[in-house]
Every structure is written in C-alpha cells, then in structure tokens.
Amino acid sequence: MNRIDPDFKEKLKPFGIGNWNECYHCGNCTATCPHTEEGFLFPRKGIRSIQLGLADSIHNNVDPWLCYYCGDCSETCPRNANPGELMMTLRRYLTTVYDWTGLARILYTSFPALIIAFVLVALSIIGVGFLKNFDRIAIMEFGHKFEFFAILSVAVIILLPNILRMLWFTLVKEKVKAPFFFYITGFVDLIVHMFTQKKTLKCEENKLQWFEHFILVLGYLLLLFTTVFLNWFGTENLYIVTTGYSVGAITFVITFLFIIRRIRKKSELSKFSHPSDWLFIIWLFLMGLTAFLVRVFIDLNIIGNHLWLYLVHLIILAQWAVLIVPFGKWTHFLYRSFAIYIAKIKKENLIKHIDKELVTVTT
Ligand code: SF4
Ligand code: SF4
Secondary structure (H helix, E strand, O other), X not given: OOOOOOOHHHHHHHHOOOOHHHOOOOOHHHHHOOOOEOOEOOOHHHHHHHHHOOHHHHHOOXXXXXXXXXXXXXXXXXXXXXXXXXXXXXXXXXXXXHOXXXXXXXXXXXXXXXXXXXHHHHHHHHHHHHHOOOOHHHHXXXXXXXXXXXXXXXXXXXXXXXXXXXXXXXXXXXXXXXXXXXXXXXXXXXXXXXXXXXXHXXXXXXXXXXXXXXXXXXXXXXXXXXXXXXXXXXXXXXXXXXXXXXXXXXXXXXXXXXXXXXXXXXXXXXXXXXXXXXHHHHHHHHHHHHHHHHHHHHXXXXXXXXXXXXXXXXXXXXXXXXXXXXXXXXXXXXXXXXXHHHHHHHHHHXXXXXXXXXXXXXX
C-alpha cells in the first residue's frame, strides 16, 4: 500500500530543481519521450506521484533510470516545468534511497558535510605522506595498493548491498515474478548496456553525445585497468606507457569538453547543473590530467623533486574512489544498467498478467 508523504516535494528540493507544481499534466512530455513505453510511462506519471506525495511509488519504480536526458520533453513542455531535469532530480534522490550507509543522503543534502568529507580524505593522504617520510617509492607503492583495495572494498561493502536494495525495492517488494529464463538473459542486456549505453541512440539529438560518452567510459575503464592492474606508474613497458598516455588524454580532453558545455548551457542537458554534476565531471578531468602529468614527470625523471604532484593526484584519486564512486554521480552508471535488467523482468511480469487476464475474460 502506498503511504502519502505530504513533505515529499520539500524533501526532493536539495536534489535538483523543485518546481514540481508547474506541471498541469497535459501529457506532452510522455508523448514526446522516445524511451517511454507501456508499463514505463514517464516523466508525467512520476511528476504526478511526487505531487501526491507517493514516495513508495517512486522508490519502487525504475522509470527515472530509463530516461536518457535527451531534453525533448523539456523543450516542448508548455509550462517550462523542465521534466527532463525533474527525472534527473529523481535519479539523484534514488541514489540516496538505495544507499544503506545513509552517507549519500548527507553528502547530497549538506554542502558543508561534503566539503568536510573532501578535506578529511585530503588530510588522510597527507598523513600517509608524513608516515612514509615523504619517500617517493613508499608513497607510490601505497598509492598503487590503495587503488586496488579501494575498488574492492567500495564494490563489496557499499555498491553490492546497494544494488541488492535496489532489487528489493523494485522487484521483491513489488512481488514481481517472471520466468527464470529472463532473470538470466536480462544479465546479457545489463552488461551490453553498461558498456555501450546504446539506448541513448534512441534520442535523435544524442548521437554525438553517445559517442563521446562511449569513448569516455572506455577511456576511464582503461585508465583504471592500466594504473591498477598494469602498474602504469611503475612500468617501463612501452605498450603500457603509451596506452596509459592515450587513455589519460582521452579522459581529460573529453571531460574538458563536457565542462565547457556545462558552462555554456546551450543544450537541455547542461542548462541545470547540480553540485554533484560539477564534482563528477571536474574530478574525472583532474584525475585524467594529473595521472597524465605524473607519468610525464616520471619519464622526465623529475618526479622525485616534484612529489607534490603525485600527492595531488593521490588526493584526487582517493576523493574520487571513496566519495564520488560510492555516493555520488558515478553510481548512475551502475543503477541505470540494473534498471534495464529490472525493466526487462517487470515487462515479462506485465505480459504474464495481461495474458492471465485475457484468459479469464475469454473463459
Ligand atoms: S511536465 Fe510539462 S509537458 Fe509534461 S505533463 Fe507536465 S506540463 Fe505537460
Ligand atoms: S529527457 Fe528525454 S528521455 Fe528523459 S523523459 Fe524527457 S524526453 Fe524522455
């Protein structure tokens, strides 16, 4: 049963724009949206749920994750309600609903808490520097191990339980059932989508955006692989060094273009930026850039006299790994892919129910 939360609209305000009352339900946005379909009618339905304070209906739904922010709905909304950004607001909010630690909510809703968290992580890395007597080899060894353990711990302790919570809200609580076969084949869609985000191509205007995003995801994952598993900063292997340079450059060049786009605010996607959007894109840019420069300094044999550069890189990396990846916008990459999986199972459940009702009506 859905309980009404009269303060729900207020609770959503820190996550983005708060003009939920602008919408008068003409339905234009849903008609325009290239991603909406039977069983997943958005964005109007979600806006209605917010206006009525139906928090559970938002928690149990994956609709916001099926929106790819092409902006068509916002462009054509007669009330300038910006439904595209309202969907984005819901995605930020849902990130905090799935997070079992409660830290995502604190970091999304309190700017001072966010600053304190970033400063604490920076101070911890500087503390490690002191403990290691600012010895270059010892600090770089620590940095290399840290990357590996941070990825593993965040995945096991935070992201995995959060995914299970997402499945709990959207499938178990909703008593959704589909043939076992779909639970397995859905995973293929999940993986394909995770790495290609190919559904973005349904949006007419988004072809270039899809390509840039695809290259960025590829560059980011390869940068991670090269530094963590191939020890980019510690190798002399020409192939690894060149690959590291290339993927580092891809990461900071594309993110720089994204930053410029957000500053110019020309497309619907970049007209409104929440602090979490800025953090994500700026930190990814800084990570690519500092990683690239560290390797340049290693190759010029001057990193020993400029250890500060490696420490800056390590601070940015640590803030990214323990704050942005588990609690910030990075999680969208994961939740959206699982939403594709959940939507597939929900669709099968819906078809099963329709078939059952048809049999009842015809007998
Ligand atoms: S958000 Fe705009 S386009 Fe969508 S139903 Fe409301 S008023 Fe109509
Ligand atoms: S931004 Fe695009 S994908 Fe998202 S709801 Fe609007 S029309 Fe649909």
